[in-house]
Amino acid sequence: MLAETICSAASAAGLGIAALTAYRRRFLTATRIAAYSLVPIGLVLTGVVAWLAGIVFKPSVWIGFGLLALAWVLLMATRAVERRGGASRKDRKAAASGADRGSVAPGASTPAAPSLGTARSAPAKPRPAGAPEDDFSDIEAILKKHGI
Structure with a gap:
């Protein structure tokens, strides 16, 4: 009223x-x-x-809203704990079953990255007799023609 x-x-x-x-x-x-x-x-x-x-x-309506809020907080807390654990449910399930398809073969090793001081350029590949000397030879000719 x-x-x-x-x-x-x-x-x-x-x-x-x-x-x-x-x-x-x-x-x-x-x-x-x-x-x-x-x-x-x-x-x-x-x-x-x-x-x-x-x-x-109505108090019963506020109790219902409180229960909905509690359910939401519990769901978000479980997601936060799951993310903090590092692996998702799928990863843990695949690890438990041993059917991880993305794994590397047991005898394989990772390729080593060259260190900064010892990095060397790859040797030049031999070219066939009829191959052009450089892909940019025509561009170089135009630049030389204009004095650049």
Whole structure:
């Protein structure tokens, strides 16, 4: 009952402000204010305000929201613990069954990366007799022609 009275008073005040704005010949703004001020009374007449007031003032509804929040917190906590563990469920399941398809053969080794001081260029490959000397030879010729 109180919520409906407050909404009705807010609508009446909004319509009064819209009338004053229209008196100042600002009709577009007055129409906008009137539209916004009709929303609370419309919510009262459709029953939305009574429904919301019934939800807000029932303890059983708040207990339900609390249980939903607790369930969400528990789910997020389990995901955080799972991520902190390093491996996902699929990885742990595959490791437990021994069917990890992405593993490397037992005798294989990883290729060694050259150290910075001992890096050497690869030897030049021999070219066939009819192969051009360089892929950029025509570009080099144009640059030499222009003195670059």
